[in-house]
Amino acid sequence: MSWRALVALLSLAAHQGLGCGPAPRTAIATVESYFHTLARDPLRNLELLTPAFHRAHGLKPMTQAEAKRFELGLSPAPKSQEHSAADQSIGAVSPDAARLAWLVVQMKPAYRRLARELSIRPLRVKEEAYQALVSVSVRAPQGPRFVQQFALSRAADQAPWRIDHIDQRGVVAANLKAAVVAFPNIEHQRRLRPAASN
């Protein structure tokens, strides 16, 4: 076999096996891509999210000391009044800091394991010119299903859809971990903290 044939064969294999298809074009495809890339391809996942989304999830990078306290299930160390005020201000977390936190949260082995086990079923898709709403039912190995609703937008007709906001319904203690994986955010983190200390 000549080297040209080998290159052609490898290119074909890469094209078929590696999924050289286009980026997601529809709102539902974007939502599917969101779940598919969580913890598997975190940078492509980041690409699907708008700055507004990052402002809403509220995650911020933890310092070494904060991470240690979180792992031990302890409540955050008391901060000075000045510090707390800074935390609550809108500018406390820069867009890149929020993105960094979004990436870091996907690194935990338990997160990666559970992310692979999530399966989704589309419930409702409402796609208009520049806005879309997509609801999916999310199922994890343990706990009841819950609903995750995505608000998406795009800047122009042919522009890709991006996720602005996520809402969850039907999250209870039994499926909280799956809900955290499906949409990590500060509220879930707060709910998990007392659970960790038990």
Added chain:
Amino acid sequence: MGLRGALRSHWSTRPMGERVWLSVAALLSLGALCSRVHNAFAYPPLHDFDGPGHALNVFAFYQGRLPDLRSWIGFHPPLYHAVGALLWHGLPQGIPVHAALRLLSALAGFGAVALTWRVLLRVVSPVDAAIAATLAVCIPMVAIATSMLGNETACALFSTWLLLRLTNLPEDVERAPRHALWTGFAGGLAALCKSTGLLAIGVAGLAYAFRYRSNPRRAALAVAATGGIALLLTAPHSLRLLVESGGSPFAIVSGAAMSPELEAEMRSHPPGERHLADYITLPAATFLAPVYSAPGLERSVPGLLYASLWADGHAQFLPDNVRAVRFAAVALTILGLVPSALAVRGLVRMLRSTDRRRRFGYPLLFAALLFLSLLDYTWIFPTYAAVKASYLLPALLPACAALAFGLESLGVGLGACLRAGLLGIAAASLVFTWWGWWQ
């Protein structure tokens, strides 16, 4: 006669013994290449050293904006991240972006070793050159650095190119400025990957000034050519850092100057303080439990440097709670004493030989300055994370040359045993750094 014919003819004239050594070395190098491709996909996403930080820089370029200088590693020079972003634009959907960035890093690392091999071929036998290069590409430090996304290996590639040029300075002084121009270009690219490259540019300037001191005008022209082209390449990023940091030159080499929060976080890692004793103690854990959390190793600079050269001293790539991994790490750090001793022997021989001192003097000077600057960095930031052997990766060329000269100095019997031993260590390192072998 085509290339294939020339290679075949060249190969068939070699003695059988040499062919066997070269074949084994080539197989191991191929194995190393396969290992890096495997690791790029198998190693969990963003667990790389400063993985999320590098990823964020790439993402910024992908979106067509500059990274936030106040983010974790936003101050790093842009070349690796910008090339990574370009690569992302052309990447098939099925290949995870972090895997492609790791492959880019691997490509740069293999490029650095290939350039080193090319230099070694000029000064030692093809067998010793191949064995030194093969070991270099397999040892845990290089294997881990080339399995991770990040700008270390890209800086090593261009620094090695620069050092290669310094081993081959033209005899004719008239050719010096033109030669210096390309050297400055290599240095500029190195500094555009990581600030370590600035040191390489400084050494290059010194090399031209000293080598051509008998013709001050030409020497000055060569220095100006090196510095000028390097400055042209690095000035925009450096100026941005200087402006944003309020004029602090420290901002060029550390993110701490850009953000007090970042500095506080960097300083929060253990041990948190540094004593002179940390630079001269070598705890038994260096060989018996080569991971930073072992007793005494967190503080010991030489111990942690050695552990991160021959094992995964920071437990970033391999799990430190798996017995088989711990056992393999102990075995490799003990076995690593053999090539380390050979490299020291080779270094002494290099320094004694006028011809080799002349050829490798500047790369050795660069290695010494890089080592001193690393010690200085560990003093300023007294954390275990600052003590990484991969920071010395740009000195790959002088290190490999020392090892090759050490090998060359051996007699026939012992030489064959040690050559086989080094290839055995390379094979063991290959298995050790194949991500997931313990599962």
